[in-house]
Amino acid sequence: MKSKSKKSIHVLIACGGTGGHLFPGIAVGEVLSARGHEVTLLISEKKIDSIAASGHKDLRFEKMPFLAMPKPWSPKMIGFLTGLWKGMSQCRKIIREKDVSVVLGMGGFTSFAPLYAGKKEECRTLIHESNAIPGKANKLNARYADTVLCGLDACQEFFPKHGDVRVVGTPVRSSMRTTSKDDPYEFFKLDKTKKTLLIMGGSQGARGVNRVVGMTLEQFERMGIQVLHIAGPTDYEEVRDVYAKHPTLPQHVAAFCHRMDMAYRVADLAIARSGASSMSELAYFGVPSLLVPYPFAADDHQTRNAEVFAKEGAARLLTEKEINADVLADAVRDILMNPKKSDEMKRAANKIAVRNSAEKIADLIVKGS
Numbered sequence: 001m002k003s004k005s006k007k008s009i010h011v012l013i014a015c016g017g018t019g020g021h022l023f024p025g026i027a028v029g030e031v032l033s034a035r036g037h038e039v040t041l042l043i044s045e046k047k048i049d050s051i052a053a054s055g056h057k058d059l060r061f062e063k064m065p066f067l068a069m070p071k072p073w074s075p076k077m078i079g080f081l082t083g084l085w086k087g088m089s090q091c092r093k094i095i096r097e098k099d100v101s102v103v104l105g106m107g108g109f110t111s112f113a114p115l116y117a118g119k120k121e122e123c124r125t126l127i128h129e130s131n132a133i134p135g136k137a138n139k140l141n142a143r144y145a146d147t148v149l150c151g152l153d154a155c156q157e158f159f160p161k162h163g164d165v166r167v168v169g170t171p172v173r174s175s176m177r178t179t180s181k182d183d184p185y186e187f188f189k190l191d192k193t194k195k196t197l198l199i200m201g202g203s204q205g206a207r208g209v210n211r212v213v214g215m216t217l218e219q220f221e222r223m224g225i226q227v228l229h230i231a232g233p234t235d236y237e238e239v240r241d242v243y244a245k246h247p248t249l250p251q252h253v254a255a256f257c258h259r260m261d262m263a264y265r266v267a268d269l270a271i272a273r274s275g276a277s278s279m280s281e282l283a284y285f286g287v288p289s290l291l292v293p294y295p296f297a298a299d300d301h302q303t304r305n306a307e308v309f310a311k312e313g314a315a316r317l318l319t320e321k322e323i324n325a326d327v328l329a330d331a332v333r334d335i336l337m338n339p340k341k342s343d344e345m346k347r348a349a350n351k352i353a354v355r356n357s358a359e360k361i362a363d364l365i366v367k368g369s
């Protein structure tokens with residue numbers, strides 16, 4: 001393994017492919033940079049990566065092709081393997097040129113080439129798995145990782161043979177954690193005196209949730225609440241047009257929000273997918289939630305994630321199959337109009353939060369180098 005004597009190290013963080021890998025990667029990158037270390041974040045060529053990176057001009061990003069594992073005998077396998085090979089050469093070049101000594105993979109097959117290249121170049125290698133059950137990519141990545149970091153306790157049991165597994169939480173970006181003086185209600189042009197329902201579907205929106213919410217707006221209006229809806233870039237126009245038919249419902253509809261800290265600060269309740277990063281942020285800001293797992297997520301990992309929060313009393317789990325306008329309106333009313341319940345959920349959410357997750361990971365990266 002590379003020299004341990006240097007004060008400042010260069011860390012390569014592979015976090016491309018989806019917001020759930022990218023934002024925790026950025027969170028670790030922010031802490032390392034603030035401590036004077038060099039950081040390069042590898043992202044993919046997907047649009048969501050560029051949108052997300054555009055809000056972090058102070059960090060250094062490099063692009064590499066997005067890789068998703070096809071079915072074993074699919075003709076796409078040739079392209080996948082070629083992509084892996086090219087990715088590995090690109091990463092080995094970056095590692096040598098920048099004198100990288102640690103590689104951190106945040107999940108997905110896009111992390112595989114950097115991690116494997118890191119191993120070949122004698123870097124220390126770590127992976128982070130934020131979900132309650134690991135994805136295929138991270139199960140494979142774990143073979144090349146000196147340390148496996150888990151976001152949730154429940155995940156540890158999936159790495160029984162690995163000698164160094166630690167539970168560290170899932171990092172929340174430090175830019176979200178610094179207390180802002182800006183008034184979040186003014187930011188979204190919302191009313192301070194009303195209860196606010198936040199609707200979000202992870203980094204790319206949630207069509208199933210967007211559609212049912214659209215049918216529930218009349219009931220929300222009758223409850224006297226206001227809605228902040230982050231629809232995702234794909235559904236934005238459709239969602240905006242549905243809200244336009246309810247002009248007396250106080251509302252803010254956005255395609256993507258670069259200030260999620262503001263969104264969590266106004267939220268009294270969230271309806272959300274159960275992606276791991278969204279959940280770690282809901283916990284950090286103590287926002288009670290109705291979690292609707294994405295039904296097609298690999299190995300149904302979003303349901304497993306949501307179960308962790310539901311068990312602790314921080315959230316209620318609703319399946320996409322069971323939700324309709326009445327179910328959703330009842331669930332919202334039951335929490336928003338019941339201060340005792342909503343306070344208990346808030347406290348439970350806060351209790352789950354690992355506040356210094358990014359610092360813990362940065363410590364493990366730096367101390368072991």
Ligand SMILES: CC(=O)N[C@H]1[C@@H](OP(=O)(O)OP(=O)(O)OC[C@H]2O[C@@H](n3ccc(=O)[nH]c3=O)[C@H](O)[C@@H]2O)O[C@H](CO)[C@@H](O)[C@@H]1O
Binds near residue numbers: 020201298302
């Ligand atoms: C369909 C699917 O398989 N999704 C997975 C993907 O989710 P996905 O990429 O949607 O990620 P998460 O829900 O975990 O996180 C979304 C992230 O995007 C940020 N954000 C979102 C919307 C917005 O307008 N602005 C913004 O900044 C949130 O603050 C959060 O940091 O990766 C996660 C982490 O492996 C998994 O748990 C999810 O199951």
